[in-house]
Amino acid sequence: MSKRTTRTPIAINAEPAPVAAGEFASWLGLTRHAQRQKTAGSDVPCGECNACCRSSYFIHLTPADTQAVKRIPKALLFPAPGLPKGNVLMGYNDKGQCPMLVENTCSIYAHRPQTCRDYDCRIYAATGIELSDAAQASIAERVANWRFAYPGEVDRKEHAAVLSTAAFLRERKAAFPPRSLPGNPAQLAILAIKVHRVFFDLGEQAGAKPADADIAKAVMAALEQFDVGAS
Ligand code: SF4
Ligand code: SF4
Structure with a gap:
């Protein structure tokens, strides 16, 4: 503050x-x-x-x-x-x-x-x-x-991944187990920042996008890894 x-x-x-x-x-x-x-x-x-x-x-x-x-x-x-x-x-x-x-x-x-x-x-x-x-x-x-700067391609890709993650968390709540997502906007934003790598990697992959349920599982696994310091 x-x-x-x-x-x-x-x-x-x-x-x-x-x-x-x-x-x-x-x-x-x-x-x-x-x-x-x-x-x-x-x-x-x-x-x-x-x-x-x-x-x-x-x-x-x-x-x-x-x-x-x-x-x-x-x-x-x-x-x-x-x-x-x-x-x-x-x-x-x-x-x-x-x-x-x-x-x-x-x-x-x-x-x-x-x-x-x-x-x-x-x-x-x-x-x-x-x-x-x-x-x-x-x-x-x-x-x-606020205006972020994007001096390299990675800046744009990282931001696109964070935005996609946040959109998925907001719009695909039904893909997650009940009560597994925070309702508070600050906590939801922090969650997107913690697990954005899932969407960064998806953005790099060719071919069909996985099902929502599989993405949600990957998100929960990424959160667990983040919280134990493994990602
Ligand atoms: S609202 Fe944002 S910019 Fe303003 S004092 Fe708080 S952290 Fe700083
Ligand atoms: S909210 Fe925190 S930073 Fe702001 S005036 Fe109170 S103690 Fe200080």
Whole structure:
């Protein structure tokens, strides 16, 4: 989430201006690495944006977020439902803003929770998956402005594979076992990023496309491999 360096108010309804999102294949590699390492975080060129700090998110803090927990008033934290002791959530104020956002700046930026370090709204631009909550309209505006660069053929192929994967996950839910796909847009986008290789390889193959059920099995196998660090 955002590191605002000035206190200029954000013009949410300003004319959309393209924002460089980076080279696609590099971004994808770093994002996959961050998903594996869990603590690598994202390096998002947020600039003046702080939309995700104003989008009615509950921020999850784990027991590893000791520095953040020290700096957040206890009254703002409550136990995270269904998670082990030490996992807490921080809510938002009546404007949907994180209470640590002070004068448009994260007041604990150097010690912000891992959840904030990991957040990267480019996952939506990369996958074409849309944010579904009206409270996140400002993030959606930013997402619409991202422009990836494609310096090589691999960048275009990787992006085509991620888009095809996301489309399959959205449109072919029936090919998967019940409840095996996340309903949350962020988790669905991350899943597409984890398993895009299935569609990258399909794109390289000649001949008839496999049946949806076989693609779905390959997707689940790719996810398992990703999660054990084998892909
Ligand atoms: S919405 Fe995206 S660009 Fe804006 S602060 Fe959050 S991660 Fe950065
Ligand atoms: S702690 Fe709050 S203000 Fe700081 S980055 Fe996270 S969501 Fe934004």
